[in-house]
């Protein structure tokens with residue numbers, strides 16, 4: 001076998017969900033006063049982030065407050081929702097915290113630009129609660145509660161299938177960064193509290209004068225194919241009967257991604273892998289992964305599920321996969337994931353429609 005990646009009209013490197021490029025405006029992050037200036041600008045839009053969720057509105061709904069800021073429906077014209085991006089004026093209440101160049105907690109984050117205007121995240125404190133009741137229909141006194149109430153909160157995974165690709169990428173960026181801050185209040189070296197600088201992209205340890213940067217954990221995910229062009233699928237011990245995906249695992253310290261592919265496949269299935277070819281990557285902010293997608297060629301075919309991570313393994317031909325998916329006997333990974341793209345690249349096109357999909 002010389003050509004490990006068979007010709008395919010389906011290119012997973014184009015517009016993977018969550019991987020749409022944004023104008024991140026990194027040059028603005030360290031400019032003194034930039035966050036405050038952005039909040040004072042009426043053109044600025046603000047994305048609320050609350051417990052790894054973002055608010056959405058239904059497109060065309062009569063009460064849709066969010067306006068179109070230039071991210072149309074995009075390639076998936078089926079975008080039925082939009083991120084509920086607020087005008088800066090809606091969140092200038094000092095109760096939400098003044099954006100400063102050195103924030104004690106990560107409240108304001110500079111996410112990107114669209115149409116020349118900044119997009120900020122406002123990270124809502126975990127303690128804020130959208131369900132705090134008002135008194136007899138009067139809005140609650142707590143400004144956070146008033147801000148949170150009556151919004152359509154969605155996880156990134158949920159929003160990714162209903163909003164435009166750029167908005168899905170924005171939601172991924174915002175929640176990934178907010179979750180890093182939430183998990184990293186102190187210096188991991190000396191334990192002292194850190195301050196948030198550079199528009200939310202750096203945490204600075206004043207005690208040691210060192211900077212810490214947002215963490216991203218590389219993971220490999222691979223379509224393993226044997227000499228008969230069959231695909232290896234596995235079922236996690238945490239999944240119900242019938243649900244299958246490609247194998248995946250984290251890259252270990254001191255290991256290359258290609259080594260991680262061979263090690264993970266060996267550990268989880270007993271299959272020995274030869275050639276490994278990178279295909280595409282995808283941010284996976286649950287909370288901080290970067291999925292590195294590969295095609296890998298199997299040298300052996302005997303399967304041995306480890307019983308710890310994987311309960312079941314199988315080789316499938318294209319015909320078997322199509323039949324089992326169409327019959328609802330095999331549940332493939334959802335459309336948001338790179339796993340689906342890797343499988344469909346091998347398959348040669350979209351998988352058959354199924355009645356139910358996670």
Ligand SMILES: [Zn+2]
Pocket residue numbers: 187188189190191192205207208
């Ligand atoms: Zn330190």
